[in-house]
Amino acid sequence: MYLKPEEATIALNLISQQVLVLVSLDQPLCLTAYASPVGTGCVLVNATKDVKEPIVFASKSFSDRELRYLVHERQAAALIFRIKKFNKYFVPENLNCY
Numbered sequence: 319m320y321l322k323p324e325e326a327t328i329a330l331n332l333i334s335q336q337v338l339v340l341v342s343l344d345q346p347l348c349l350t351a352y353a354s355p356v357g358t359g360c361v362l363v364n365a366t367k368d369v370k371e372p373i374v375f376a377s378k379s380f381s382d383r384e385l386r387y388l389v390h391e392r393q394a395a396a397l398i399f400r401i402k403k404f405n406k407y408f409v410p411e412n413l414n415c416y
Contacts (some may be wrong), residue, residue, distance in 0.1 A: 339364060339371040347373075351400040353389075356380060358396035362404055376403045 341347070342364050351360035359377035363370040376399075380387070384395055 337372065338375075339373060341373050349400060349404055351396040353392040353396035355392070356385070358392070358399050360396070360400040360403065374404070376400070 341362075345364045345366055348363045348365040348370065349360065350363075351358060357377060357379040359375070361375050362373045364373060378399060380392070380395070384392070387395060
């Protein structure tokens with residue numbers, strides 16, 4: 319498989335550096351989800367003023383039925399997916415969702 323130079327740089331960074339960190343409950347957590355026409359993805363990060371360090375990523379492809387959803391319905395499906403996936407991290411006073 320041939321990688322473009324910028325793809326190779328990203329790939330090398332992913333394997334040569336620690337990408338994910340352990341959850342730190344003394345720092346605020348930030349949960350972000352995105353919905354595209356074909357699927358959804360979300361990331362939970364330790365958020366400080368200077369740095370956002372990723373804790374865990376999750377993604378899924380939409381089913382045939384979900385592919386026919388309108389934009390706002392896909393965004394709602396992304397919200398439900400992230401709540402189901404990361405409910406164990408929900409500490410209301412320590413979590414921001416975007």
